[in-house]
Amino acid sequence: MINLGSISEQTLAGMLTTATHGTGVDHRVLSSHVQAVRLLLADGTKVTCSRDHQPDLFFATLCGLGSTGIILDVRMEVSPAFRLREEQETYKFNDVIHNFDALARSAEFVRLWWWPQADEVRLSAMDKTREVSSCILYPALASSSFRYDLLIAYNSPSARFEVGSGTH
Numbered sequence: 001m002i003n004l005g006s007i008s009e010q011t012l013a014g015m016l017t018t019a020t021h022g023t024g025v026d027h028r029v030l031s032s033h034v035q036a037v038r039l040l041l042a043d044g045t046k047v048t049c050s051r052d053h054q055p056d057l058f059f060a061t062l063c064g065l066g067s068t069g070i071i072l073d074v075r076m077e078v079s080p081a082f083r084l085r086e087e088q089e090t091y092k093f094n095d096v097i098h099n100f101d102a103l104a105r106s107a108e109f110v111r112l113w114w115w116p117q118a119d120e121v122r123l124s125a126m127d128k129t130r131e132v133s134s135c136i137l138y139p140a141l142a143s144s145s146f147r148y149d150l151l152i153a154y155n156s157p158s159a160r161f162e163v164g165s166g167t168h
Contacts, residue, residue, distance in 0.1 A: 001030070001033070001076065001078055001079070002027070002033055002077065002078065002079045003022035003023065003024060003027040003028075003030060003033075003109070004022055004023075004030075005020040005021065005022050005030060006022075006023070006111060007020075012074050012076075013066075013071040013074065015030050015031065016030065016031040016034050016037070016061070016062055016063075016071070016074060017031075017061070017062070017063060017064055017065050017066050017071070018063065018065065019031060019062075019063040022109075023109040023110055023111045023124075023126070024107075024108050024109045024110060025104050025105055025110070026108070027108075027109070031062040031063060033076050033077040033078070034062060034074060034075070034076055034077075035050060035051075035075045035076060035077055036048055036049065036050040036053075036058075036073075036074075036075040037049055037050070037058060037061050037071055037073070037074055037075075038071075038072045038073035038074075039057070039061065039068060039069035039070065039071060039072060040069050040070040040072055041068075041069045042069065046072065047069075048073075049061065050075075082128045083128065083129050083130070083131065083132075084109065084126040084127065084128060084129065085126065085127055085128075085129040085131060086124055086125070086126040087107075087124075087125050087126075088122060088123065088124045088125075089122075089123050089125075090120050090121070090122050090123075091103075091120065091121050091123060092119060092120060092121075093114065093116075093119050093120065093121055096112065096121040096123070103123055103125075106123075106125045107125035107126055107127045108126065108127050108128065109125070109126040109127070110123065110124065110125050110126070111123075111124040112124075
């Protein structure tokens with residue numbers, strides 16, 4: 001896929017009917033990559049819809065929470081498989097707010113996790129890479145700062161994750 005949501009257990013139909021957004025400022029909502037959908041309607045008929053064929057049904061199905069019928073097939077725009085190199089860093093909340101635009105554009109894929117009780121935000125910045133991982137991550141738990149590099153092989157049939165080395 002061109003972009004992925006943070007929840008890997010989500011189905012393709014679930015992704016397109018809930019407007020799952022994925023990561024990255026320049027990436028669109030994941031359902032925008034849907035080209036066509038084949039549905040089983042309430043009356044038992046099967047219909048295929050797209051932007052050009054029955055567009056009202058097609059757009060109602062995207063983010064429709066399953067209200068238009070049971071999704072049988074989805075045709076999506078995809079990209080060649082790619083790997084991601086991930087760097088994570090923790091910031092104070094106010095530092096993220098003051099540098100938000102720069103942090104949001106610090107990589108092609110960026111995620112932020114906010115821990116209000118700690119006044120911290122974890123930034124995950126990922127860019128495509130051709131690197132191949134050869135190490136397993138064993139973070140040292142002695143430090144309060146945390147940084148590591150993670151290589152993820154998306155689009156592989158086994159959906160395996162490969163982890164690179166780093167520090168904690």
